[in-house]
Amino acid sequence: GHILKVNSVCFTTDGENVISVSDDGDTRIWNIVSGKCSVLRGQPNVLNHASISPNGHLLAVASENNCIEIWNLNNTKQNVIRSSLGRNATSLASFSYDGKYIAAVSTDKRISIHDLQTGDSIKTIQKNNNDIRSINFSSDGGKIISVEGNELHFWNIGTGDCSKHKFNDVNQIHNVIYSKDGKYIAFDYKGDYLYKAHLYWGKINTNNNSVDQLIYSFPSSDCFSLSSSGKYLVLSDDNAIRIYDTKFRKKT
Numbered sequence: 001g002h003i004l005k006v007n008s009v010c011f012t013t014d015g016e017n018v019i020s021v022s023d024d025g026d027t028r029i030w031n032i033v034s035g036k037c038s039v040l041r042g043q044p045n046v047l048n049h050a051s052i053s054p055n056g057h058l059l060a061v062a063s064e065n066n067c068i069e070i071w072n073l074n075n076t077k078q079n080v081i082r083s084s085l086g087r088n089a090t091s092l093a094s095f096s097y098d099g100k101y102i103a104a105v106s107t108d109k110r111i112s113i114h115d116l117q118t119g120d121s122i123k124t125i126q127k128n129n130n131d132i133r134s135i136n137f138s139s140d141g142g143k144i145i146s147v148e149g150n151e152l153h154f155w156n157i158g159t160g161d162c163s164k165h166k167f168n169d170v171n172q173i174h175n176v177i178y179s180k181d182g183k184y185i186a187f188d189y190k191g192d193y194l195y196k197a198h199l200y201w202g203k204i205n206t207n208n209n210s211v212d213q214l215i216y217s218f219p220s221s222d223c224f225s226l227s228s229s230g231k232y233l234v235l236s237d238d239n240a241i242r243i244y245d246t247k248f249r250k251k252t
Contacts, residue, residue: 001037002026008049012054012073021047021061027071032073042078043070053095058116060102062090068104070116081119096137097180103144105132111144113157125155125162134175139182147173152187160208184246185211187232201233202247 004023011018014134018030025047046064059134061069068090081102092105101122103113109132111125130148137144144155150170159175167173167189167229176187188199200210233244 002028007047010050010052010112013052013054019050019052019059021050027059027061027069029073032063040071040076040078042071043067048090049092051093051095051098054097055099058095058099060093062104066088066090066106068093068102068114070102070124079119081114081116086194092132094137094142097139098141101137101141103137105134105135105146111135111146111155113144123157124162124177125160131202133173136178138175138178141178145176145178145185147176147187149173150189152176152185179246199233 002020002022002250005248006020006022007079008020009020010188012029016032018031020028022028023046025044027042027047027050029038029040031037040059042061043063043065047061047069050060050063051060051062052058057072057074059071059073061071063069070079071077072079074215077222081104086121090104091107092103094103095116096102100116103111105111109130111132112121113123114121125144130151132146132158133146135144142157144157146153146155150167150173152165152173154165155161170189172188173189178185182204184201184203186201207236218240230250231246233246
């Protein structure tokens with residue numbers, strides 16, 4: 001396996017493999033059933049984050065040397081997108097729903113958006129005050145939502161304008177996911193006195209891109225994901241995996 005710290009893991013879209021990236025510079029693909037591992041070796045740098053494209057064909061790896069490695073998982077061919085954020089390392093990468101664009105976050109707290117086909121930078125979003133923990137495109141590709149401290153930031157890609165929603169009773173939001181229809185978000189957070197993160201499912205006010213209401217909260221969770229249909233939320237809590245219907249909050 002990896003000889004240094006693992007920084008990110010993700011499932012392939014078929015659910016058959018797990019991908020891990022590490023400080024050792026290796027990208028490893030693990031088959032869940034057989035346990036066999038294949039290695040993708042690109043430029044010898046610390047790798048910070050891995051993300052799978054919606055169609056499952058491409059893998060983006062954010063690298064310490066201010067670039068994004070794009071791997072075609074069908075033929076393991078590599079392409080490198082050089083970040084437009086100077087010499088700062090890239091800490092996160094995220095695909096748009098249509099697979100045309102990729103967003104990268106730099107360690108100096110800026111977001112750049114690139115054309116996936118050409119690698120050209122089409123937009124750089126201004127420097128932020130806090131570390132960016134998570135980024136996701138809206139389903140229509142017009143907005144990016146980012147997590148910064150106890151705030152959700154809704155960025156209009158065309159204008160660069162930002163709408164912010166702050167949660168005063170929250171210490172740190174960790175991750176956020178848009179529903180495919182763009183109407184809802186799921187995010188997990190820790191309060192000042194909580195050991196584990198709690199998960200919220202909220203409705204977005206499309207007029208001002210804020211969280212209009214928190215529909216309900218779920219038990220504490222270690223990690224979570226949203227089905228592509230937006231109908232189900234899956235979350236883990238210690239040794240249990242729970243699946244909820246997002247409309248009725250029923251366990252399935």
